[in-house]
Every structure is written in C-alpha cells, then in structure tokens.
Amino acid sequence: MVQVVKVKASSRxxxxxxxxxKLRKTGMVPCVIYGHKESAVSLSASHDELMKIVKHGVRLVDxxxxGKIEKALIRDVQWDYxxxxxxxxxxxxVSADEKIHITVSLELKGTAPGLLAGGVLDMPMHSIHIECLVINIPDVIRVNVSELQVGGVIHVKQLVAPEGVKFLADEDAVVVQIVSAKAEVASTMPPELGAAATEPEVIKKPKPVADDEE
Structure with missing residues (x-):
C-alpha cells in the first residue's frame, strides 16, 4: 500500500x-489544491517538510x-532554476477508492548476462503511465533483467504489474534491451561516416597522356 504522510498547510x-x-523567505512554499469539482485553494506549507517528502518519493498525503484534512495527490512540483x-x-x-492515471518510475532489478558478455544497455523507457486505485500507487515498477542476453528485449507486455495496477502504455513498446557494442557504435555514427565505412573509395588508374603531334 502506498505511503501516506500528513502535511500541514495554511490558506493564503x-x-x-x-x-x-516574500513567502519563500519565511521558509514556506506556495501551493495550491484543486479537484473534485471544488474551488482551487491557495495554500502555503513548510519548505523543509515538502523537501523531505518529495525527496522520499511520497505521492499521497493527508x-x-x-483544521480540515483532505487526502491529496502531489500532482506537480516546481523547482528553482x-x-x-x-x-x-x-x-x-482524491479519495481512497478513486481510480487515477499516474506516471511511475521504472527500476531495473538484477544483472543482465548480456552486459557481462560485452553488450550495451539501452533503456528507452524510464517511466510508465498506469491506472490504479489511489491506495495502490506503487513506488516504482521493477523490471527484472537477470535473464536478458545480448539481443534480448523486454516489452511493456512482459512487465509484471503489481496487484490492482494496469499499464496504459503500448504493450509492444520497448522498455529495455541489450544491444551489441558494435551495433551501438553503428547507431551513433553520423550517416556520412557510415556510408564512407561501407562504400570503399575506388581509385582509378590515370589514363596515359599522348605526346603532342609535331
């Protein structure tokens, strides 16, 4: 079950x-809460408290x-430059029995044999969009790569979803793969260099120049 932390805030x-x-100079952070067809309310909360829960990956708060307690989801966090x-x-x-759509990070689990064989890890997907109850939001989705060889690919449809979680991404999308080092170099080579490498230069023998007639 997702971790729920209590956060104290004040209306502003x-x-x-x-x-x-001016508010930030006092150690507070401007916030807003909205949703459930209610009016948006401007709030302020402790900078230190928010930094702590955000760094720990907390998504759901009371x-x-x-004096009023509402269950709320951290939807967006803005950082300084x-x-x-x-x-x-x-x-x-949000409410505890409400289904939501949210993006969750992907985390690799295990060591891919393909890496030990000299392959290169390619992970085009670092997070995934899911649907679940508020109380079932996972911290991360773990991707087991302990059997991934060179040339091996893991697609979304091969991921194991936690109970109550539905993946919303394309099931054929590539999550992670192990490619050969040679293929990785070729894929990063500029087209003109790749063409030069595959098409050897033809050196023609110069034609003899005839002597001028007297």
Whole structure:
C-alpha cells in the first residue's frame, strides 16, 4: 500500500510573484489544491517538510489545512532554476477508492548476462503511465533483467504489474534491451561516416597522356 504522510498547510490570500518570493523567505512554499469539482485553494506549507517528502518519493498525503484534512495527490512540483529547492507544489483532491492515471518510475532489478558478455544497455523507457486505485500507487515498477542476453528485449507486455495496477502504455513498446557494442557504435555514427565505412573509395588508374603531334 502506498505511503501516506500528513502535511500541514495554511490558506493564503496574497498572490503574485512578489508575494510568493516574500513567502519563500519565511521558509514556506506556495501551493495550491484543486479537484473534485471544488474551488482551487491557495495554500502555503513548510519548505523543509515538502523537501523531505518529495525527496522520499511520497505521492499521497493527508493535507491538513486550517483544521480540515483532505487526502491529496502531489500532482506537480516546481523547482528553482538550479533544481535544488522546491518553489511550488500542486495538490489534487482524491479519495481512497478513486481510480487515477499516474506516471511511475521504472527500476531495473538484477544483472543482465548480456552486459557481462560485452553488450550495451539501452533503456528507452524510464517511466510508465498506469491506472490504479489511489491506495495502490506503487513506488516504482521493477523490471527484472537477470535473464536478458545480448539481443534480448523486454516489452511493456512482459512487465509484471503489481496487484490492482494496469499499464496504459503500448504493450509492444520497448522498455529495455541489450544491444551489441558494435551495433551501438553503428547507431551513433553520423550517416556520412557510415556510408564512407561501407562504400570503399575506388581509385582509378590515370589514363596515359599522348605526346603532342609535331
């Protein structure tokens, strides 16, 4: 079951970039909660508390605002330009028995034999869109690569979904594969170099030049 953390917040009435900047100087972060056909409400919450739960991958919270507790999903997190500090958080109202669509990270499990044989790991998909109940949101979806050889491919349809989770991605989409090192080099080579490598230059023998007639 997904981890639920309580977050304390306060309603706020001041808006705009100046008000947000002033709020952040006090150690608070501007937030908003919306959804369930209710009005959006502007909030503020502790910067340190939000940083802690975001870094731990928390998705679902019990948001306590002025004595009222609402179950909410962290929908969007905005960071500063350096990517170090949370500067805004969007929450959406949810209920425990509600089905939602959400994106979850993929995590590789095991060591692929193909890597030990000199292959190169290619992972075009790092996250996947899923449908599940709010209380069943997985932290990650694990992808077992312990039997993946050179030339081997794992598609979405081969992933094992946790109980109550449905994958929404194309079932034939490639999640991860092991390619040969030679194929990897060829795929990254510019077309003109690839053509030069496959089409040897033909050197023609120069024609003899006839002497001028006297």
């Amino acid at each position: 009435t001041e808006h705009g970039s100046k008000a947000a900047k 948001l306590e605002t002025d 350096l990517g170090n500090d949370v500067i805004h958080v969007d929450f959406s109202r």
